[in-house]
Amino acid sequence: MNKALMAFHIWSIVSKRDSLWVEWVQSYRLKGKSFWVCKTPANCCSSWRNIIHMRPLIRKHVWSELGDGASTSAWFDFWCDLGPLGDFLTPRTITDADFRLDNSVANIYSHGYWNWPMAWRDTYPVLIQLDEVQLNPTKHDKLLWKDDSDLDEFSSSRVWNSVRYKEPDVNWCNIVWFSQCIPRHAFMMWLVVKGKLLTQDKILNWDLSRRKNMNMMCCLLCFENFDSHPHLFFECKYSTQVWFRARQRVAMMPISPKWRDIVDWLLVRARSKSALIYVAKLIVVASTYFIWQERNARLFKNQLRPPEQLSEIIINTVRYKLMGAKLKNTASVRKLLQEWEIHGVVVDDDGG
Ligand SMILES: [Zn+2]
Numbered sequence: 001m002n003k004a005l006m007a008f009h010i011w012s013i014v015s016k017r018d019s020l021w022v023e024w025v026q027s028y029r030l031k032g033k034s035f036w037v038c039k040t041p042a043n044c045c046s047s048w049r050n051i052i053h054m055r056p057l058i059r060k061h062v063w064s065e066l067g068d069g070a071s072t073s074a075w076f077d078f079w080c081d082l083g084p085l086g087d088f089l090t091p092r093t094i095t096d097a098d099f100r101l102d103n104s105v106a107n108i109y110s111h112g113y114w115n116w117p118m119a120w121r122d123t124y125p126v127l128i129q130l131d132e133v134q135l136n137p138t139k140h141d142k143l144l145w146k147d148d149s150d151l152d153e154f155s156s157s158r159v160w161n162s163v164r165y166k167e168p169d170v171n172w173c174n175i176v177w178f179s180q181c182i183p184r185h186a187f188m189m190w191l192v193v194k195g196k197l198l199t200q201d202k203i204l205n206w207d208l209s210r211r212k213n214m215n216m217m218c219c220l221l222c223f224e225n226f227d228s229h230p231h232l233f234f235e236c237k238y239s240t241q242v243w244f245r246a247r248q249r250v251a252m253m254p255i256s257p258k259w260r261d262i263v264d265w266l267l268v269r270a271r272s273k274s275a276l277i278y279v280a281k282l283i284v285v286a287s288t289y290f291i292w293q294e295r296n297a298r299l300f301k302n303q304l305r306p307p308e309q310l311s312e313i314i315i316n317t318v319r320y321k322l323m324g325a326k327l328k329n330t331a332s333v334r335k336l337l338q339e340w341e342i343h344g345v346v347v348d349d350d351g352g
Pocket of ligand 1: 224
C-alpha cells in the first residue's frame with residue numbers, strides 16, 4: 001500500500017478538493033459526519049477500508065489553521081494543541097451540553113468566548129488554555145500539514161518524510177486507561193503523558209515580552225525555578241519527597257523521580273495482569289493527580305499541605321481503590337492485600 005497516495009486521498013477528502021470522487025465520498029460515505037470518526041460499514045470495499053486504516057497515522061498531521069472557524073469541526077479536527085477535543089469529550093458529553101456533533105469551531109464560539117458550560121472548565125481544566133484562541137472573521141480556515149512543530153502546505157514529499165520511518169506511537173494507553181483505574185486520575189494522567197497541562201514554562205513561551213513581568217513566577221511547591229511537566233513529575237524537591245514515600249508501597253523502590261524513568265518502567269510492564277503492577281500504576285497515576293491538585297490548591301486557594309500529608313492521601317486513595325477492586329484469589333494477591341492491611345475482602349476465584 002502506498003502511504004503517500006493514501007494520504008493524498010485523505011487530504012482530498014478533508015480539504016474537500018474539487019472532484020467527483022470527493023463529492024461522492026462526502027455524500028455516500030460520510031453523510032455529514034467527520035471523516036476522522038466515521039464508522040466503516042461491514043460491507044465496504046477494500047480501498048475504502050485501506051483509507052480508513054491510514055487515519056490514525058495521518059490524523060495528527062492534518063492541522064486546521066483557524067480563520068473564521070466555519071469549516072473546522074469543533075470536536076474532531078486538530079485546531080489546538082490539546083488535539084481533537086473529541087479525544088476527551090465523549091459524544092454524550094457534547095450532546096448533553098446541547099451541542100451537535102457536526103458543530104464547527106465558529107458554532108461554539110461567540111463574542112470572544114467559548115459557549116461551553118462552566119462545568120466543563122472544572123471537569124476539563126485544560127480547556128482554560130483555549131482562552132488564548134481567537135477567530136478572525138475575515139479569513140477562511142486553512143488546512144496545513146503538521147510535522148512536530150512545522151506547519152506547511154500539503155505535498156506528497158512532506159507526507160513521505162513524515163510517515164516513512166516513523167515508529168508507531170509507544171503504547172502508553174495501557175498505563176493511562178487500564179481496567180479498574182480511577183477515571184478522574186486517568187484523565188489527568190492522559191494530559192500529563194501528552195504534556196498538555198498549562199505549566200509555567202508554557203505561559204512564559206506564549207509571549208516572551210511578558211517574561212519581564214513574570215520574574216516573580218516560581219514553582220509553588222518548592223519556590224525555586226518555574227514549574228514544567230518534568231519539574232512537577234517528580235523532579236521538584238517537594239514532588240520528589242512525595243514520590244519517595246509513595247514508591248515505597250510498590251515495587252518501584254529503585255526508580256528515580258524522573259518522569260521518563262517511571263514511564264519506561266511502566267511501559268515495559270504495561271500489559272502485565274499482575275496485581276503488583278496494577279497497584280504500581282495506581283500509585284504513579286494518583287501521585288500525578290494529587291501533585292497537580294496540590295499545585296492548583298496553592299495557586300488558587302492558598303492551601304498548603306506538607307509532602308508527608310500528600311503521600312498519605314495518595315496511599316489511602318490507592319488503598320480504598322484496592323478494597324473495592326476485583327482481584328484474582330491467588331497467594332500473591334492475598335499477600336499484597338495483607339501488606340496493604342486490607343482484610344476480609346472477597347476476591348474472585350476466576351476474575352481478572
Ligand atoms: Zn518545584
